[in-house]
Amino acid sequence: MPFRPTHPALAAALEERGYQDPTPVQDAVLDPSVGERDLLVSAQTGSGKTVAFGLAFASTLLGESDALPEAGEPLALVVAPTRELALQVQRELEWLYSKVDARIITCVGGMDPRAEQRALARGAHIVVGTPGRLRDHLERGRLLIGRLRVVVLDEADEMLNLGFREDLEFILEATPDERRTLLFSATLPKPIVSLTKRYQRNAMRIEATSRDSGHADIEYRAVRIAPTESELAVVNILRQVDSQSAIVFCNTREQVRHLHTGLVDRGFAAVALSGELGQAERNQAMQALRDGRARVCVATDVAARGIDLPSLGLVIHAELPNDAETLQHRSGRTGRAGRKGVSVLLVSLSRRRKAERLLSDARIKPNWMAAPSADEIRALDRERLLSDPILSEEIGEEDQDVVRDLIAKRTPEEIAGAFARLYRQRLPAPEDVYDPGEPRSVKPRREDDGRPERSDRAERAPRSRDVGPTSWFVMDIGRRNNADPKWLLPLLCRRGKITREDIGAIRIFDRETRFEIVDAAAKRFAASAEGLDDDITIASADAPPKGERSAPRGERPAERSTERPRFNKKPGGPGKPDRRPAGNRSEGKPEGRPRKPRANRD
Template sequence: MAFNVQWVYLLKSMDRISSEKMSMSGFDHDLFDFKKKEVNTLTEKITFKQFPLRQEILCALNKKKFDNPSPVQVQVMNETNIMNEDLIVQAKTGSGKTLAFGIPLLNTFEKIPTQPAVLILSPTRELAIQTAHELKWLGSEMDIKIATLVGGMDIVNQRRELLNGPALVVGTPGRVLDHIRRGNYRTEEIQTIVLDEGDHMLDLGFREELEAIFESHENVDRIWLFSATMPKQVRELSKNYLTHPKWISLDQDLTAHQDIKHRVYLIPFHHRLESLVNVLLWEGPEKALIFCSTRQETIECAAFLTEAGFSANALHGEMTQRERNSSLNSFRTGITTCLVATDVAARGLDIDMVSHVIQLGLPGDLNNYVHRSGRTGRAGHLGLSIVLLSNREASHFRNMFSRSSLKVEWKPLPDQGDIQLKNQQRIEQKLTDRNVTVEPHIQKWSEKLVAEEDPVDLVAKLLQWNSKGNNLGYSLKLFLDEDKQIERERKSRFLQERKNHQRKNLEKKSHSTFAKGGTIRLSTGTTNGWEVGKLLGTLCRILGTSRQEIGNIRLREDYANVELSQKALQLFQEKKPKFVEEYLINHMSSSKRPTPNRSSIISN
């Protein structure tokens, strides 16, 4: 029997009836419409042609030989009211999220916009460029124009792209905010904001930029959040900016290895390799797998370690098979103790007895970190996963770890004095080890020397001889202190800029939309369980208007003052009985005007 998409709707409905509500700490169940959708194996048989898609989109998919949508794409396209609501999609990286939001957005264009209508925010330049590339081929038959706004590229060319009438804008938060403040990017026509990899975005410290971007877009009808996980920061962002979002969840099981300890060293940003040397001297790994981000970094790192006296080789994707085999064999047999690799080159690598995995810099995401860490702690042996982070990266890493059950130990970077003390402890441990068997001729030699010389003098000379030429690493404390001060100043400067920007936006808004409106007082507050996002959604629902008609909400313990536009103020007068019914105001007088100390209107 031919498979029909209606079967999916039937199965989803039955599952929705029988399944329990999702339970997640920190969520307000009145605010969120929890409809957790399970992925059914039958979705593998669904084709794109079974959905009401434009012929141009189907043609573009066919050219790429994309016949079957991924589970997350099926879940999103099954939502019939998707363009009228906010959306949260929890799905892992690489699940096809770009097409999941790209297809419905392009499919609803009756006329191709000549001004930006959709803003898509990505956490990294690479992901933003990749997203823009996918959306370009997806909209190739529709002649869709896209502006890509990312750091590290010519800002003048990006301004030209914006002037060329793009329908979609794809970018990183920092560069998008830069264009907004320069006046290059017009936000008036933006109806949709998509946050791609929201958790990763917050991991990288973009919360302030995201909030500033939201405040700059006054006409947004819908916000779609795509996130692999739902840490506390993502939940808070959702509560503040999304109204009654639809929830789609495709779970992933992220488990940590119990035989691995996790450790972080804070390092000065411009002295990464020197810091790595200090950590290696302190840790003394038997076999260390070191991860870098790029091919060039692996080459430079391996060369630096070799110069510092370590036996190290690089492993990257551009090596010949012979070079690759040579590096791996040296590492396996213990000829080299340090293998410096990229993720791509280390893919599928299976080496026993790796005592340490060291990650130089911030991992891409929590999945990436756990996957790298899994190269140690195998076959019942304990392993140690170490990350070297600058002060700025450390706050991002804390956010990343906050949504996991992993326990991490934060350690100060060992300095020269620490390394010297560690070397002494190692020597003492070897000298006092009673399990070591001394060869007979060495024993006789020792007895002869002790009989002829002062034993204390002998030991002192042996220790001095053993310590001569030892590498004690680098003195880095001063550089680390400077980095901490720079980071404090950067945060302070950004917060001040954001505060100034918020003040200007507030002044602009109060002198335009709400100049002819007024302020109402509601007789309910935080003691009744209200939050700003929840109250905003309720007001929009009762008044039947958009969030753009509602201004500042000042929420107190037992009341709330809300700015309304002239249109919203008129709707409030008409729908006052509904406010009484929902206990937002206590009662109405016979004249149907707000009574003092309950709900009142303060005219501007």
């Protein structure tokens, strides 16, 4: 379906840009019934919102004129939550309004405010900025908005989440009463609805967000991992998914630094984006992604707002987001404007419930799977090598002499082997990852089977040496969470800042795991490990595991015998143990319970 009638200058810009069919939100704002009304639009990220509101306020700015008046006080004000998004909006509006010579400037945190002041003094048609910087210019009298005709709040829900409500209210109070107010938001929580009632008049509601799926153009995958193997899984997923560029989300700046360093050390062309970076550094990182010098971006949620890369085909959630809205915003960096993308959540078994709740809230049904193994990556490498376009390219004149020399001096096997090695050397090595599998479901115990609860029986990781005096600790994961020493040991070492030599016996039960730490390291371990991390709680245990008797420090707890006492019907009666001396028993009869030896009275 072609675009509805728009201003001729904007229609020409759309055609030059290759736009043929509008997205649902773009088509909705161009409906004749919209007119000059205020708009309350809920649309997913990546649905073409920037072009949508650029088209929506074109009639307000241009009317019947062929061009905009001379630049002076701004006619439109666009408020965005982050620097990156504001800069992206500026780029989109510049090409959309290029035919009418629109002057568009930005006012964002992290940039030189004096340069922005000079730009405002020269005049502008559209100002795009972040709430804090726009308020600062308004308070200092640098931004004059007496001629303002339209205000756009882009990603309003995110601005409220970031604590900009007071700044937004200040800006809206300062704008003329007769302005149009266009509010675009991925979700419409109660604070957004309250804001619209106060600052919009007879707003037309447009809903371009699907209620049934998180995003039709995104394939969601949930990858099972051991708690200590997040970085290894990220490496293999980046190697598996053949995407020109990818973004990996972390929750903290520290995790961004750690993961970025790990990827660079492995040979990935990676950049980092977080709030601690200056604007110049962030611009350089974004430019490296756009021109192909970097393939992977490791970022926090705030820094990644506004990233719009046509080549971005993969999003990895190295750490789970806090809510479903953040999950959709992160994933929406890919699968934009009709392009396909992949969103991968890394889920340790201890965080399975949180992941399932997030996915349910976002109405997303992912494909659950294990992380790609090193063997799978190597198999893919072989397939990609054999189908590499370089093998089918015509040999140029410059290379023909080299080809003849190689054929004359080397065997085909030597030439092919060298080519394979060169191909492999440019690729980061895949990692060996452990698949913890699906959580186990324990069958309920039959009341009449006479057997103890399964939780009373432990799987033991044997201790092959005497570690000396120890203290017991307990963590709230067990057999049901597929607890396994393969990933428990690295987890304990990381959490407690100890080595494997400091860990004694490990007892794995259905709902918990108990383990020993040598006394020399116990206090250090407790100070670092106790409490909640990775959704796993570790605490001191006053007693050895169930089924163990207390033992002196430095000695291994004794095993409880699983053999039941044998009973005779005679002469002690039904169900009574046979107390007769051993010499009076007939051969072949079952023996009674052994008598306790008398203490030596000498």
